Amino acid sequence: MKHTNCGCCAGIQLRSPIKIINRAGLSAIDYRIGDYNDFKASLLSKLTVSQLETLKKLTTRSDDDFTIALIDAFSILSDVLTFYQERIVNESYLRTATERLSVAELAAMIGYELNPGVAATTYLSFTLDESSMQPGAESIRKIRVSGNENPIVNMVEGVKAQSVPEQDEEPQVFETVEDIDAKSDWNSMLVKSFVEQENLASSSIIYINGINNNIKKGDQILIVEGGNKKVRKVNKVDLLKDIDTTEIFFTNLPLLTAYLPVFQWFPMVAYYAEPFALSSGTVSGIIGPLNKVSSYELQSALTIQNWSPYEFKTSVNSSKPVQNSEIKVYVFRNRAALFGYNAPKKITNIAANGNVTTTEHVIAETINEITLDAEYVEITSGDDGYIALKKPGDSEFTTYKISSSELVPQTKYGISGKSTKIKLEGSPAWSLSNMAQLRSSIAYNQSEKLGIALKPITSPLEKGTTKIVLSKFYVDLKVNQKILISGEVNDWPGVIRTEIHTIQEVALVDKYTQIITEKGLENSFVRNTVRINANVALATHGETVSEVLGSGDARMFFQKFELKHIPVTYVADNSASGSSSSIAIRVNDILWKEVPYFYGRQPDDHVFTVRRSNEGKTTIRFGDGVHGSRLPTGKLNIRAVYRKGIGSSGLLKSNQISQLISKPLYLKTVNNPVAPEGAQNPEEIEDARRNANLSIHTLDRIVSLKDYENFAKSFAGIDKAKSVWLWSQGGKIVHLTVAGANGSEIEENSKLFDNLSGAIQKFSYPGVQLHIQSFRKRYFRIVGNLNVGEDYVFQKVHDQIVEKLRNAYSYKNSQIGKNIHLSEVISIIESTEGVNYIDIDQLFITGGVEKLEKVLIAQIINASNTTITASELIMLDPSPFTFNEI
Known part of the structure; x- marks a missing residue:
């Protein structure tokens, strides 16, 4: 007989505890020393090899024996215990934790709070009803009311507006977060679209009032300017019906551009020592020669001369030049x-x-x-x-x-x-x-x-324009006031776009209001379609609620209360996290301050902390009398005011917020010409796993190039970021490409962009030049032939491959500046069960040459002497595609 090492005669042996070895980098670790079978086999083997005489007598191994049944029960108990022990161990490490609560608690150990999300932000434009204005409202303040003057409506923070829900949507409430002054004059301001005609005798085009003048080609037109008389032959006639004007073209003379005066200002009005009456003579004799008056100088003049702004506005607008009567x-x-x-x-x-x-x-x-x-x-x-x-x-x-x-x-x-x-x-x-x-x-x-008409200014409001002359004089416009500029895009007929801008300077120029914006126009607009609304307020998603939290008790330390409504609104700001809560706590009508933690606080500091549970509930905690003050004893003396509503549900379409909930006097309609942006849902587990470590890297300060990227990634509302050094004419600068939640672009004039830029400037090294841009999307396509096993259904395997590719190259799993490799695509396809092989014929960028590329390069910024182009993020083209069966 030949002896072998097969182990057939070994019998039952000890199988637990199992030796545990885990390599680095695993997404889950093994920690069980055995399962049910291992424990039962080990206990049975102990009976066999035991040195105790009593146990040697237990020779049966039948499951219906009491001893064996007891072993079986303990084996089940051990199986359960080791299962949960392994789960507890996995939940103890950031990489392997699968529960959001575990990640949150682990992150808290290094001072990182999971991002609660951030509310969407937009600008609301209001229309005031002049016809229904009546005096006596508390929300109205008038300045030198005279005649039919339109009052200034002081709209305090908290005006509520609600969206009109679409299919499967719920109405969303937005509230203004700033006080604004509003006027019916500012509902729809026009830009200056006409100028006085000059040099008609030598012009190739003149404009006549009306469209029923019966002027035709070949007619002779006499132009009398002072003592000069000129007869011109009509070559062409156009009827401008929208402005009730006839445009007459002459022959053999060059076309002249629209005339706009050069503005100069000599400040004299505000410095007259003795006040004098405001009249048409005052405007024509004194105001008229002063081509430009700044808003500050104008206000000085109105105050010193004790003039009514309304009467002054009316006088200026009525005295504006018409076509020269000579x-x-x-x-x-x-x-x-x-x-x-x-x-x-x-x-x-x-x-x-x-x-x-x-x-x-x-x-x-x-x-x-x-x-x-x-x-x-x-x-x-x-x-x-x-x-x-x-x-x-x-x-x-x-x-x-x-x-x-x-x-x-x-x-x-x-x-x-x-x-x-x-x-x-x-x-x-x-x-x-x-x-x-x-x-x-x-x-x-x-x-x-x-009748001689004013000459229409046919040139568009060009892209990049900062200086805009309005159609008349508008009183009370202020520096830093927000305005919404809407109009038809010049090179895209029928398309209306709206931009938000801030007034940098406002002046009375040649009897017209001229505004200069901080940034140039992003689009080129057809001039006569432009409308400007200055009744604009910043608003964020969320509805204000007020509640009594309870009664304070000076005997208790770290007294806590839970807010009733969820989720609590967090709004974007320029702090290190990018957001702050809307919670305001008053104790005995005294406002207390929110702090991140009690460490370092004095015993009499009126502070509280905010903690959020995994279910989204918010708990307010007060101090212990050593670190932060205890609450004073009182009955129902703890009150909270906060807002509820957050996340992507606030990402509505433009013009969808149109229902007023609160309606101050004179307020007629509301709208959001610009779609809300900047919203982010509460931080998900994978984002938290990534961002918790980033907070350690930056420690709320930015020093290295990578710090810029890490800081942006952990900023509320920013999902992805890529930072690189860039050499420009001005020297070395940091270029930061960012992407918003769910792949949204970050507009340069958005609140999120301003908050991110402000936060980086606050926490970075002074003097470093920074250029931030939103990422550029690019897509790629795949063409190939697929062979699957004979036992598999081709279409099912094909669909699984498409799903895996779309997931692998989705926005969520793509990174800014990451290249697409042919080998990686093939590996994903061939890892699908049932695939024999794949033959890729074409791998190319959508819109490019349709050929097979081994690597699709994601461009990381492109800088020239005049422009800087942001880095790219490449994703799989969303259009349908199929592989051919072979």
Whole structure:
């Protein structure tokens, strides 16, 4: 018999405790010293090898034996205990924990609080109803009320507005978080779209009031400017129906650009020692010459002179220049010849052979007097009676005023007929030297005066523009006031966009309000479609609630209370975490302060801490009398005011918030022209696992290049970040590319962008130049052939592959600046059960050349002398795709 090492005769042996070995980097660790089978086998083996005589007598191994049943029970107990022991151990490490509570408690050990989320932010624009305004409301304050002056409505913080929910949505409440002054004048301000026409005689285009002037190509237009008179021939006519204006084009003259005056200012109004009455003469005589008046100088003038802002505004707007009255435009309705133009020549001799000899008549015309070839009853004399005459050989018409006009019968030059005799005024004197001139002269008459329109400014409000001139004078606009600018995009007909801007400077310029914004326009707008609303307030998601927490008890230390409503609203700010709570606690009507922890607080400090449970409940805790003050004894003396509502439910569409909940007097409508942004749900476990360590790296300060990236990643509302050094003309700068929650872009004029920039500047090394940009999205596509095993259904395997690829290359699992490798794509596909092999034919960036690339490069910033382009994040193209079966 041959002996082997098969172990068949070994019998039952000890199988627990199992030796535990875990390599580094595991997402889960083994910690069980055995399971049910291991424990039962080990106990049974103990019976066999035991040195105790009593146990040796227990020879049966049947499960219905009491001893074996007891062993079985202890084996089950050990199995359960070791299972939970392993789970507890896994929950004790940040990498392996699977419960949010475990991650939260582990993070708290290093001073990191899971981000509670942040409320969406937007700007609400309000419309005031002027027709319903009545005095006497507490929310109204008037300044020098006079006549029909529109009052300033002081809208205090906390005005509530609600969204109109779409399918499967709930109404969301937003509240304003700042006080603003509002006026009905500011509902829809227009930009200056017209200027006075100048140099009409030499312009290639002029504008006339109305569209029913019956002007057509070939008509002659007379332009009178002072003593100069010019006749122009119409080449083209356009009817501008939207502004009730006729646009007339002339020939052979260059097109002039719109005239805008150069503004200068001589500050004199505010410094008159003695007040004087405000009148039209004051505006035209004193205000008129002062082309530019800053808002500060204007307010000084109003105060010193004791002028009503309303009366001043009305006077300025009513005295704004109209078209220069010295300039007049006429159209000639009739073209005529001079009497005698068709007269036969005088016969002087008839020869025997019948030949006739003729000679011209002797000219018989009076200087500065003409006779037209027919009766023209419409011709008038006086200020608006003009006639334009042109002799053969003249390059231009000579224009005269008509002194008198009469219908007379005429017999001259061998003919008789009706005529119109006209006496002329003006120089040079009109005379004819021969009949040839008379026969070929032209007379345009029946001048009809036209109304001169203001010239429309056809140029758009260009992208990058900061200086905007409004259509009239608007009183009370202030520096740092927010405005919403809406209009049709110039190169995208029908598309309306809205931008939020801040007024940097406001002035009265040439009797118009001029505003200068802090940043240039992001779009180019069609000028006459632009509307500006200055009744704008910052608002955040969440509704204010007030509750009594309970009664204070000076005998208790670390007394705590739980808020009734969840979730508590946290709003974005420029702190290290990027958010702060909306909780305000008053004890005996005295406001106490929220702090992150009690360490270092004095016994009499009125402070409290806020802690959030895994279920989202919020607990308020007060001090113990050593670190922070205890609560004073009282009955129901602890009150809380806070807001409820947070997260992505506040990411609504533009114009969706349109229902007023609270309605101050005069307030008519509300809207959100800009979609809410910056919202973030409470921090999920994977984000917390990542961000908890980042807080240790930065310790709320930014020194190294990586610190900029880590700080941004842990900032509320920011999901991904990439920092790089960049050399620019100004030297070395830090370039930071960021991405918002759920792949949203971070607009440069958004509150989140400002908060992040402000926080980095606050906690970073002074003097370091920083450039922040939102990431750029790019997509890639895959084309290939797939072979699966004979026992598998192709479509099911195919669908599993598509799902795995979409998950692997989704926004959540992609990183800014990460390249896409062909080998990685193949590895994901071939790891799917049932796949024999995959043949990739094409791997390319969407919109690029459709070919097979081994690596798709994610561009990490692209800087030129003039522009800097943000880093890219590459994801799988969301459009459907399939692999061919082979």
